[in-house]
Amino acid sequence: MMRWHLPDVAATDAVGNVLADTQPDRAIVFLHGDLGAGKSTLARAWLRALGVTGAIRSPTYTLVEHYPLGERGMALHLDLYRIAAPGELEFLALDDADVRLWLVEWPDRGGDALPKADLDVWLELDDDGRDIRLLAGSPTGQEWLDRIGQSPVCSAFLRPNDRKVPQPSDK
Ligand SMILES: Nc1ncnc2c1ncn2[C@@H]1O[C@H](COP(=O)(O)OP(=O)(O)OP(=O)(O)O)[C@@H](O)[C@H]1O
Ligand SMILES: [Mg+2]
Numbered sequence: 353m354m355r356w357h358l359p360d361v362a363a364t365d366a367v368g369n370v371l372a373d374t375q376p377d378r379a380i381v382f383l384h385g386d387l388g389a390g391k392s393t394l395a396r397a398w399l400r401a402l403g404v405t406g407a408i409r410s411p412t413y414t415l416v417e418h419y420p421l422g423e424r425g426m427a428l429h430l431d432l433y434r435i436a437a438p439g440e441l442e443f444l445a446l447d448d449a450d451v452r453l454w455l456v457e458w459p460d461r462g463g464d465a466l467p468k469a470d471l472d473v474w475l476e477l478d479d480d481g482r483d484i485r486l487l488a489g490s491p492t493g494q495e496w497l498d499r500i501g502q503s504p505v506c507s508a509f510l511r512p513n514d515r516k517v518p519q520p521s522d523k
Contacts, residue, residue, distance in 0.1 A: 353485060353486065353487050353497075354485070354486045354497060354500060354501065354506075355483070355484065355485045355486075355512065355513045356483075356484050356506075356510040356511060356512060356513050357478055357479075357481060357482075357483060357510075357511045357512075357513040358390075358478075358481050358482040358483070358484055358510075359479075359480070359481040359511075360480075360481055361390075361393060363481065363482075363510065364390055364393050364394050364397060364482065364484075365393075365397040366397075366505055366510065367394065367397070367484060367510070368393075368394050368395075368396070368397025368398040368400070368401055369397060369398075369401045369505070370500060370503050370505050370506060371394075371398055371401075371471075371500070372397075372398045372399075372401035372402050373401065373503070374496060374499040374500050374503060375453065375496065376470070376492050376495070376496055377452060378451070378452055378453075379452070379453050379454070379470050379471065379492075379496070380454040380456075380466075380467050380468065380469050380470050380471075380489075381453070381454060381455050381456065381469060381470065381471045381472075381473060382456050382459035382466075382469040382471070382472045382473065382489075383395065383455060383456060383457045383459070383473050383475070384459070384460075384472060384473065384474045384475065385474060385475035385476055386476065386477075387433075388477075389475040389476055389477065389482065390475045390482045390484075391457045391473075391475055392410045392431070392457065394473065394475070394484075395408075395429050395455045395457070396408045398453075398455065399419055399427060399429065399455075402419075402421055402424075402427060402453070403421065403422065404419045404421075404427070408429075410431060411429055411430055411431040411457075412431050412433065412434065413434065415430060415431065415432065415434070415435060415440070415441075415444060416428055416429065416430045416444050416446065417429045421452060421453075424452055425450040425451060425452040426448070426450050426451055426452065427451070427452060427453040427454075427455065428446060428451055428453070428454050428455065429455045429457075430446075430454070430455065430456045430457065430459075430462075431457040431458060432456065432457065432458040432459065432461040432462050433457065433458045433461065435458075435461050435462065438461070438462050438463035438464065438465040438466075439465065441462055441465040441466065442465065454466075454467070456469075468489060468490065469489040469490070469493070470488070470489055470490045470492045470493035470496065471486060471487070471488060471489060471493045471496060471497075472486070472487040472488075472489050473485070473486055473487075474486075474487070478513070483513050484513075486500065
């Protein structure tokens with residue numbers, strides 16, 4: 353497990369860059385967290401880092417957006433908040449062999465219709481910023497976490513969030 357405090361959107365973007373740089377050839381990522389926790393912000397930074405230049409819209413109503421990654425296949429960004437039943441996923445024709453990255457917001461609503469995650473990302477409000485936790489869901493995900501741990505960006509830029517920062521009101 354890795355955990356950091358993200359004081360602002362720039363820090364979220366930095367994590368998105370690291371995740372894009374270190375991800376395996378085929379990665380299934382679940383993005384957990386309440387409304388406004390920063391899931392789409394992270395997904396957008398990640399897709400940009402993979403070279404997506406056009407508009408990156410939240411798949412709030414479409415459930416899924418597809419992004420070509422050139423010769424590296426494609427990425428899928430899902431937001432299942434408004435899915436009526438997991439069975440709806442079958443109609444989206446998602447299990448394409450070309451898919452290199454799945455970014456899934458509100459994955460619990462997909463039930464068993466989703467593949468198993470390599471990485472679970474948990475976001476929550478933390479002061480004015482966000483708290484982020486990364487958990488491996490597969491051996492591939494564990495190797496990935498090891499790579500992330502070696503990233504200089506993580507040690508130089510991100511502040512570990514082992515414990516909650518004391519609040520002025522705690523004094
Ligand atoms: N590290 C951060 N610090 C401060 N604000 C942030 C951070 N990351 C994201 N935000 C802000 O949080 C707001 C909501 O972000 P976002 O839309 O990514 O949430 P979400 O988790 O995708 O929500 P939803 O479940 O509704 O899709 C945005 O205004 C964004 O700028
Ligand atoms: Mg979102």
